[in-house]
Amino acid sequence: MTPVLGIVLVLAAQKPVVVASKPFAESYLLAEAFAQVLEDAGLPVERRPGLGATEIAFGALRAGAIDVYPEYTGTGLLAILHEEGIHDPRAAYRRVAAEFARRWDLRWLPPLGFENTYAVAVRPETAQRYALRTLSDLGRASPQLVAGLTPDFIGRPDGLPALERTYGFHPRAVRSLLQTVKYTALAEGAVDVIDGYSTDGLIARHHLVVLEDDRGLFPPYEAAALVSARLARDLPGAVLALERLSGRLDVETMRALNRRVEVDGEDVRVVARDALRRLGIVQSPATAEPLPRERSGFLPYLWSHRSETAHQLARHLLLVAISLAAALLVALPLGLALERWRAGAESIVRGVGVLQTIPSIALLAFMIPLLGIGVVPALVALFLYSLYPIVRNTYTGVRDAAPEAVAAARALGMTDGQLLRLVRLPLAAPVIMAGVRTAAVIDVGTATLAAFIGAGGLGDPIVAGLALSDARMILAGAVPAAALAILVDLALGLVERTVRPRR
Amino acid sequence: MSALRAEGVTVRFGDVLALADVTLEVEAGECVALVGESGAGKSTLLGCFNRLAVPESGRVRVLGEDVTQADPVQLRRRIGYVQQEGGLLPHWTVMRNAALVPWLLGQADATARATAALDLVGLPAPTYGARYPSALSGGQRQRVAIARAIAAHPGVLLMDEPFGALDAITRFDLQQAFAALRRRLGATVALVTHDLREAFLLADRVAVFRAGRIEQLDTPERLQREPATSYVRRLLETARA
Numbered sequence: 053m054t055p056v057l058g059i060v061l062v063l064a065a066q067k068p069v070v071v072a073s074k075p076f077a078e079s080y081l082l083a084e085a086f087a088q089v090l091e092d093a094g095l096p097v098e099r100r101p102g103l104g105a106t107e108i109a110f111g112a113l114r115a116g117a118i119d120v121y122p123e124y125t126g127t128g129l130l131a132i133l134h135e136e137g138i139h140d141p142r143a144a145y146r147r148v149a150a151e152f153a154r155r156w157d158l159r160w161l162p163p164l165g166f167e168n169t170y171a172v173a174v175r176p177e178t179a180q181r182y183a184l185r186t187l188s189d190l191g192r193a194s195p196q197l198v199a200g201l202t203p204d205f206i207g208r209p210d211g212l213p214a215l216e217r218t219y220g221f222h223p224r225a226v227r228s229l230l231q232t233v234k235y236t237a238l239a240e241g242a243v244d245v246i247d248g249y250s251t252d253g254l255i256a257r258h259h260l261v262v263l264e265d266d267r268g269l270f271p272p273y274e275a276a277a278l279v280s281a282r283l284a285r286d287l288p289g290a291v292l293a294l295e296r297l298s299g300r301l302d303v304e305t306m307r308a309l310n311r312r313v314e315v316d317g318e319d320v321r322v323v324a325r326d327a328l329r330r331l332g333i334v335q336s337p338a339t340a341e342p343l344p345r346e347r348s349g350f351l352p353y354l355w356s357h358r359s360e361t362a363h364q365l366a367r368h369l370l371l372v373a374i375s376l377a378a379a380l381l382v383a384l385p386l387g388l389a390l391e392r393w394r395a396g397a398e399s400i401v402r403g404v405g406v407l408q409t410i411p412s413i414a415l416l417a418f419m420i421p422l423l424g425i426g427v428v429p430a431l432v433a434l435f436l437y438s439l440y441p442i443v444r445n446t447y448t449g450v451r452d453a454a455p456e457a458v459a460a461a462r463a464l465g466m467t468d469g470q471l472l473r474l475v476r477l478p479l480a481a482p483v484i485m486a487g488v489r490t491a492a493v494i495d496v497g498t499a500t501l502a503a504f505i506g507a508g509g510l511g512d513p514i515v516a517g518l519a520l521s522d523a524r525m526i527l528a529g530a531v532p533a534a535a536l537a538i539l540v541d542l543a544l545g546l547v548e549r550t551v552r553p554r555r
Numbered sequence: 556m557s558a559l560r561a562e563g564v565t566v567r568f569g570d571v572l573a574l575a576d577v578t579l580e581v582e583a584g585e586c587v588a589l590v591g592e593s594g595a596g597k598s599t600l601l602g603c604f605n606r607l608a609v610p611e612s613g614r615v616r617v618l619g620e621d622v623t624q625a626d627p628v629q630l631r632r633r634i635g636y637v638q639q640e641g642g643l644l645p646h647w648t649v650m651r652n653a654a655l656v657p658w659l660l661g662q663a664d665a666t667a668r669a670t671a672a673l674d675l676v677g678l679p680a681p682t683y684g685a686r687y688p689s690a691l692s693g694g695q696r697q698r699v700a701i702a703r704a705i706a707a708h709p710g711v712l713l714m715d716e717p718f719g720a721l722d723a724i725t726r727f728d729l730q731q732a733f734a735a736l737r738r739r740l741g742a743t744v745a746l747v748t749h750d751l752r753e754a755f756l757l758a759d760r761v762a763v764f765r766a767g768r769i770e771q772l773d774t775p776e777r778l779q780r781e782p783a784t785s786y787v788r789r790l791l792e793t794a795r796a
Contacts, residue, residue: 460642465632465659553646555687
């Protein structure tokens, strides 16, 4: 065997490098650039874009479920290490690099070359009317203004609390807005102030005024590739390839790239490839086919993505079917058992109901250390969310099914098993099925969140479309999901008709 | 040998004394009515016979057998039972309802027995057998419940206010029909009722219950002629009024 063949065999058996991103445009773009430089170096790559948020992406990296994703030093310092901000960018980088290596054996590659810190922005009219130039000005005018802030910003110590403390920022109202809707909300006047990022392409599009951080409140947020221990140890080639990006992306470049994705709606792959070529990082590959620069309507878009959508639909249906079947296997016997043990029934049913109130993102983030990312934690989450309607309806349905008939049948000599099988279950069937249908429809909706942990399904285009401001993409996930919900309900309606006894 | 026999039976539900040292015998072929106010213990005594209620002390025998020695499910299949209302299985046809106990007993001729029982209560199977309870009147439903109770030819019949939920005319019709049926079958019956006139019409003897005790146990004639206590006298007066 020649050494060359041996190398080829090793490469063929090699696990792909899993490249992930968080669910916003810049993160998608950087992850795609990572993926392309890795592919250029001849490494197999698996893309897992759009993972929930910091907790989920970082959790997945720690758990070894992904190998690299773009992160920011400020986020690492404040949101992950829970430390105070450090104002010198170099010191901040040294701190996170040292701590991440020590605590989790994770590596921060040298920064990419730009900072993406918070940019508090207002409409030009607002800036003019209240003479706003700096955040100090904003603090004075804030009682007249309505703020629309991302939940992330409201919660983190260097976000709203710091703004309140440092600049006396006390707006008339604070609305919690998702990343993807805040620019529209600001442009349309629904809110007056938003938190953006300094590299957002949409700041230019809406001619927004970014207020100067005159007291140096916001810590530096330098972008860099955050890399798993496995990659750093086993694939030095991958690290070398990724480091070709270090120091190559300045803030103007990044803002222009973000704008192409967010505002012009260009394909992330195309924008990343163009950028890598122009920077001379990747030679224009002759094999890469030109991707269409389409801006067609929704239906043509859906048609051109039909096989992708079909795959996502199939995956979605699989997630729903498996989690619902598992929930049925647990919830039905549990509901029946509780009917026999009524003393504890209400508190247990209520306890199962509490599961329903756990925010899905929190549940998903919580499960990453145990189950990693992908289909398994998604199934577990969907399973947990499906339990309550089935347990509740089974318990209530069997308890309240024709009590006189049950009493008479017992008095005439039916065994408990016969009572259950012949009387209580058939009579409770419509109520139980109502619970199953409720669970199924909720399941179809909740399964779109599976995209946040890389489980695929119709949530993929929704999350990507939200991040990339592409309505067609969002609809390409949402419309099939809605249709699926209706179809699943109709199908279970037919099942209900067969199990509902005539009377 | 008495068909039903309760001897010194005491039943307590938590702190509530439902039956206090009650003794009652029902001879084979006899009908004894248990009358009294709600909560006086009538239905509880009925429950002692088919082990839906468990005495704290005392002995209960059905057809000579100590009920504590019997398997409760098997015991119940040997005893006919009719309750006030809603006792039919709503998702079963009249025929399947009537055939319930023979079917539970594994009798091969369950359908034939059900057909015969439905004939006896005046609901011929060809007309009514395939209907569901929801398609019947209240009186017809109680007739099916009686047919179901007698289809397996049980040795004894327990009836808990079987005509209580019916309107006056239907109740009268059913009482007459049941009186005739009982004479024809020679059935042993323990009948719980609020209605003293119903008791006098149907029963050979009447037991007046009050607060878990039997106040008086006598034939209708004796009871009316010689009420043993002022309570029984008052009960008779309200019934006449």
